[in-house]
Amino acid sequence: MNGALASALEHLRLEGALFFRSDLTDPFEFESSPLALADALVPGADRLTLFHIVASGSCWVAVDDGVRHTAEAGDVIVLPYGDRYVMGGAGEGERVSILSLLDPPPWDVMPVLRHGGGGRRTRIVCGFLHSTDPLFDPAMRALPPVFVVHLPDGPAAGWVTASIDYAMAGAVPPSNRSADVIATRLPELVVTEVLRTHLADAPAIEHGWIAALRDPLLAPALALLHRHPERRWTVAGLAAAVAMSRSALDDRFRQVLGQSPIRYLTAWRMHLATELLATTGLTVSTIARRVGYDSEEAFSRAFKREKGASPVHWRAAGARRP
Structure with missing residues (x-):
């Protein structure tokens, strides 16, 4: 990674949090419109960047074009512009709205989204970021609407593991403003490194x-x-x-x-x-x-x-x- 990009990413202003985890069993399928939650999660926000860390199992995610991007354990799914998306597993599950599976925020404890038909289990840690940087400007579309990154071994992969451990421990989410700094810094570290990896072969x-x-x-x-x-x-x-x-x-x-x-x-x-x-x-x-x-x-x-x-x-x- 060249110094110019590293410096630019280090100076990105990001506000983030781990906000829920999912315990899903095949077959499953749900749809989500992150922007419907934007103001509740970050008051005044008109955009959100979503990320999903696959802790175990596998899944697919698709935005409005319908193309399914697959992700396996250790992968990080990023929706940089908070586009509506559908997530699913193996087999054909009945599609439901995520709003029917979660109580609306704010949450006193980290919620757990449970859904599926009882088959193979997939666990996912979900988080959000908010940034006014042009990199996350929906008008620019400098990034694909959804992409999947597998981080190489090293500190970044360690932060993914730490995020999973933190979420699986049922920690109190930042939405009640009493959580420790770990909950807000982990998403920033994870997504910064995901961007670093994803942009390594970007033009110019x-x-x-x-x-x-x-x-x-x-x-x-x-x-x-x-x-x-x-x-x-x-x-x-x-x-x-x-x-x-x-x-x-x-x-x-x-x-x-x-x-x-x-x-x-x-x-x-x-x-x-x-x-x-x-x-x-x-x-x-x-x-x-x-x-x-x-x-x-x-x-x-x-x-x-x-x-x-x-x-x-x-x-x-x-x-x-x-």
């Missing part, structure tokens, strides 16, 4: 990518590329969409990010593709279309140039795992 990280999200000229262009990587973008088309000249936009990308807009777009597409290959069952052809390629062959060539292996071989090698 070495050139101050996070700073670019704050750049008044670049931010609108980045927001469009992040939201619509599948479009057939040209520099002229992107410049017109953000009311800049072609040359001014190209110059700004090169000054701040060290590369042209189209080179950035290609790298961003590959970054998204690696996440989809690692945590979903989507075919290579489907992933190619989702990230802006008309054919599997063109996508495979571009992916191999970036990653050194074809999508099929990269997936087979289990490249998500450290």
